[in-house]
Amino acid sequence: MQLSTIVKPAAVRAYPQASSKKRLFQDISELAEQIYGQDASQTLDALQERESLxxxxxxxxxxxxxxxxxxxxxxxxxxxKLDKALDFDAVDRQPVDLVFALLxxxxxxxxxxxxxALVSRTLRDPDLRAKLRANSDPATLHAILSSGRGVQAA
Structure with missing residues (x-):
């Protein structure tokens, strides 16, 4: 399994900022509807329900x-990729600027x-994260994500 088989190029975006986690989830849900034909309200509800856990x-x-x-x-x-990081109640208490929503x-x-597991292992690479943060072009971001070796998930 490779990231390029999970995320389509059109499903990669750079946003100047999201005003809140809820707004970000709305944007992700709308994008999932456009790219994958998935109902935006169902996606939003499911993302928020999971986040509440x-x-x-x-x-x-x-x-x-x-x-x-x-x-x-x-x-x-x-x-x-967010230009302005959001509070995500992360385990290290650091704001988030790289968001990979998996449906x-x-x-x-x-x-x-x-x-x-694949997404987690890929985004754990500090060099890859640095490359993602240094770019805002969606095609370049997709290429960076896709260039990661196909990680064998357990």
Whole structure:
């Protein structure tokens, strides 16, 4: 599994700023609707429901919001780079500027977990994070994400 199979180039965006986590989730949900045909309100509800269970800020300025949704046929991603970091209640208490939202079919089980592990391991790389932060062009951001070696998830 590779990130290039999870996130389409059109699902990679750079935003100058999001006013709140809720607004960011709305933007991600609208993008998921445009790119993957997934109902925006269902996606928003699922992302917020998952976030209410515990924050998805994993540290180092990275958040991995995720949700399982009816209607999807495969795991899909939306990547957003923020110019102005948001508070995400991250484990290291640092604001988040790199957000990879992972959307999976309701019954995806292992594929969802493998994809989550892949994204997590990829964004744990400090050099990759630095390259993402140094660029704002969506095509370049997608190329950086896709250039990471295909990490074998457990």
């Amino acid at each position: 515990g924050p998805t800020g994993v540290g180092n300025g990275v958040a991995l919001p995720h949700a399982r949704l009816h209607g999807l046929t495969s795991v899909a991603g939306v990547f957003v 999976a079919p309701k019954g995806s089980g292992v594929d969802h977990l493998k994809a989550l």
